[in-house]
Amino acid sequence: MATGDTPDMIRWETAIAELLALYCRLDEEIRPFAQNCRADGNCCRFEPDGPMLYLTAIEAAAMVFSGRSVESASIGQPISALSSRPCPFLDGCRCGIRKYRAIGCRTFFCNPKWENERQRLHEDYLIETRLIENRVQISSFYLPLHEALGEIKNLLPPKWKLSFQSKGHNAF
Numbered sequence: 001m002a003t004g005d006t007p008d009m010i011r012w013e014t015a016i017a018e019l020l021a022l023y024c025r026l027d028e029e030i031r032p033f034a035q036n037c038r039a040d041g042n043c044c045r046f047e048p049d050g051p052m053l054y055l056t057a058i059e060a061a062a063m064v065f066s067g068r069s070v071e072s073a074s075i076g077q078p079i080s081a082l083s084s085r086p087c088p089f090l091d092g093c094r095c096g097i098r099k100y101r102a103i104g105c106r107t108f109f110c111n112p113k114w115e116n117e118r119q120r121l122h123e124d125y126l127i128e129t130r131l132i133e134n135r136v137q138i139s140s141f142y143l144p145l146h147e148a149l150g151e152i153k154n155l156l157p158p159k160w161k162l163s164f165q166s167k168g169h170n171a172f
């Protein structure tokens with residue numbers, strides 16, 4: 001916490017600190033069920049006929065909090081408007097914000113083995129994000145990735161260095 005932080009900023013920073021602790025717990029729990037990944041990044045490209053990542057507000061805020069700057073015309077667009085929809089944080093085959101990646105990123109594996117266990121963890125931990133949002137009293141949503149990143153820009157405190165750029169959105 002820095003001098004001059006507003007109550008709004010303190011709430012978001014508290015929420016993100018709690019979320020990062022939650023991510024650490026999830027990583028430990030998911031470890032036995034997270035095997036045989038080739039790390040080719042295909043599940044982060046979100047082909048139109050495949051699954052899409054959805055984010056809660058706090059998960060989207062953490063992605064911004066990563067400080068990673070991205071430029072993508074897809075940010076803020078509804079999923080129905082996107083013909084190509086790779087994650088804007090994908091660097092080649094690697095996640096560019098690994099520490100800040102979302103619950104869906106941490107629990108998805110294309111190998112169907114242990115799908116039930118991973119799905120259970122996904123649902124349990126999403127509930128925990130809701131509990132943080134309620135406890136710290138920050139906004140809530142659950143939106144497709146690109147739409148969520150556009151929406152969070154409107155909710156975060158202005159002092160935060162907002163680092164996403166896209167057509168139709170000012171630089172964060």
Ligand code: SF4
Nearest residue numbers: 037038040041043110
């Ligand atoms: S989970 Fe599957 S699609 Fe995703 S990076 Fe690993 S091997 Fe590739």
Ligand code: SF4
Nearest residue numbers: 044087089090095105
């Ligand atoms: S945040 Fe990282 S792991 Fe999640 S979809 Fe984007 S590139 Fe993939």
